[in-house]
Amino acid sequence: MKHAYDSLYLGGEWRKSASGRTIPVVSPADEQQFATVPLAEPGDVDAAVAAAASALRSPEWAGLTPQQRAGLLERFADELEKNAADRAALTSMQNGMPITIATASEGAAPVGLLRYYAAVARATPIEERRPRIDGMGETVVRREPVGVVAAIVPWNFPQVLTMFKVAPALAAGCTVVLKPAPETTVDALELAAAAERAGLPPGVLNVVTGGGDIGEYLVAHPGVNKVAFTGSTAAGRRIGEVCGKLVRPVTLELGGKSAAIVLDDADLAATVQGLAASSLLNNGQTCYLSTRILAPRSRHDEVVDAVAGLASSLTVGDPLEPDTHIGPLVSRRQRDRVESYIALGKESGATLAAGGGRPDRDRGWFVRPTVFGGVGNDSRIAREEIFGPVLAVIPYDGLDEAVAIANDSDYGLGGTIWTSDVDKGLDVARRVETGSVGVNFYALDVGAPFGGIKSSGLGRELGPEGLAAYFTLKSIFLPR
Template sequence: MTSSVNRNAEAIRKYGLFIDGKEVPTDRLMECMNPFTGEPWAMVADAEEADVDRAVAAARSAFDEGPWHSLTATQRGALLRRLGDIIKRDAEELARIESTDNGKLYRETFGQWQYIAEHFYYFAGMADKLQGDVVASDRPNFFIYTRREPLGVVAAITPWNSPGLLLTYKLAPGLAAGCTFVVKPSEHASVSTIELGKRIKEAGFPDGVYNVITGQGRIGAALVKHPGIDKVAFTGATETGKAIAASAAQNLTRVSLELGGKSPNVVFADADLDVAANGAIAGIFGASGQTCMAGSRLLVEESVHDALLEKIVALSRKIRLGDPISSDTEMGPMANVPQFNKVLEYLDVAARDGAVVASGGAADSENGGLFIEPTILTNVTNDMRIAREEVFGPILSVIKFRNEAEAIALANDTRFGLAAAVWTQNIHRGHRVAHQLRAGTVWINAYRVVSFAAPFGGYKESGIGRENGLDGIREYTETKSVYVEMTGEPRDPFKLG
């Protein structure tokens, strides 16, 4: 299939807003830069607060009174299945669009968009499985039951690293539950979110169910504080998540926040070091380190520290940097200039604090642009900034430990708690340590594996709430209790019950 994306910017695409099932043109536009070429390849709308009002009104109308309001859960499931089919059909084009927008490897974005279709199939099947309960009443004259009802209008605010997948974490369960959406993607990667709107329209979803407003951060702030929003679902930096929670609290708007991480990858001496080395490389250099669950801290039992370090340094030096669209490329550029500069600043900070570069350690001069070498740092202690703060780039900090108790203490000594991994051939130790790690996802002898069926989210400052699985869809519902009086006899108006 020939992609319609023109990566040489010979014909720059222009996108308006997507509101109430229609593309809304505007003269206010922002450039989208291809991080590999450094050239603009598309332009998207730079929305104003009045556009936020229009998008929220469309979503509110669809939820309260439109055709969406009257659909059964089974009918919603059918629409989700149809959307999954369309996404699977167009996965190649959507992947090329996303890789052009944020520099992520095409082979990864293509795999993600194929898997996104599976998310919609999964939640299509769950749409009419959301059941209430019959409550064992303590009052013989009352029948009590509960209903799970859709929460309402959701503001989904998504990041630039995996815009399609991380939107799907919110959109698939939310639509299955019966909610409507206003989406604010990152200004650094908006195009795939707009393109998804066209597929949602083709699938037959009623107008107003899915709306997209693009623009700078002020637009996201206006959306969060809007009184017409019932829930904010956000993925991004922890400090931004805190600001969103504070703003949403003014209207008591519900929030789910999937935030940052400083995830430990714990390798014991009895681990298969070749397997663990591959896992460490995948955990930090996959997506160029630009992932919230990156295994940025490698905790290694001191007796195998040198042997494992030798293996991961050798593997890191073989990583091929280049055009993210090429099938030969193994690591792409930073997604945007601010992130590129941030990662370089952290390399300077690490050097000042005493970390030693074992491999990499600088911008990549051969490829130029926004590339940073896959970097491994040794002589790192857990109190250094490089070990405490989220870098969101290809920097691995290697830290020694002496025994299991110290490994657990070091792993948990962080304000984050998104993910962690344990590498050992001792099944007892694997489970024992996994149970003691304070993280929302723990892998044993694996890293960076997710499923639409398993809840995903963080402990501590890594977030609030869960995405995916049964826990994920419940985040988009309210529970209502219904009391039915059984006798029809008059009651004492001054007596409770």
């Protein structure tokens, strides 16, 4: 077996889990087990939270200046950079992400996020003085770390989504208990090893592993001060309910069913090239993807043919091969789910224009990229998050109807506008009810906030706003 782990990272030490049991890790490409990871129990979570709480008060961490903490983050980044290629490959082996995507998002991006938040921490004052409005003195506004953070991350982009939380939390002076998805735990333990090599004080970063029961226990733990979660809307609602009852801060980055609005003046060749990334990235297992493609009725068939041509041209295969565009889905259960939606699309009367089945492969949880045309926005394949390579082309009559269809969704996370007139695209983008939207492309900006509205989440990550989420503010009133 290539990777066998039997210890959790707790309080700066590698400790056997209380259960002594392990979780098998199976490659979605060949269905073979290639690793084992420890299975935590509630007692392990207790130990992790206690270690994080102790580190929060320790002079080795609490006594550091923002500049000193930034230096530690940069050392952490340096360690991650040394094995960036190995971590990218681990992600691909665990979740089927094509290696070209993993190299950027799982190898390089976590390094960049740590360095970005090190720079933001250096530039963010801990205190500022404001003259009182009544002229009776001044107020010191002080930023303090919110405390122990429970960071719960999914399997689709495990390393970079971990760092969406860990980097700003550490920059703010918080401590973290990280709970990765069981499908992608190996890379989380490798990340902890890099933190150890970088010299992070004991207890600043802790890793516990397991399923939903361990995540639920961590979320409700009395020693946790904030929860940061990325995952399904259903799980996010449960976490939000727990945090609401506890009056505990929470950031939720949840599901999406975003729209790509193709305007009547769009260059279709350029649009289709852009949709490859903004609608099918990571085998369709990306929360913000524009999986509803809104086309002018006069160009509907043309758009369907072009998108179907794109889907049919993509190479489906081994995620570790550099020419692979579409790898396997993360698990048999996920493939079954995606295939159930493909069946619904066929039954709905929509036109199957591409895909609709499995490629000719003996093993692995693969689904061919699938495109449906003539879809109504009331169809389940247009309303529910599928989380796989399935696209629905929806016709519209006039720009107002296009915007109305885009906004007629329970979700509001991403979206794209495709046009030959960027200013016109910007005007349309302003009308779309969503947390983020791209004009003629879509790519997250580390320096700008990311998150959703409606059922797509609560709060923001990235940018200076991502750091602010890990501070609590104290006002100290001073007389004249």
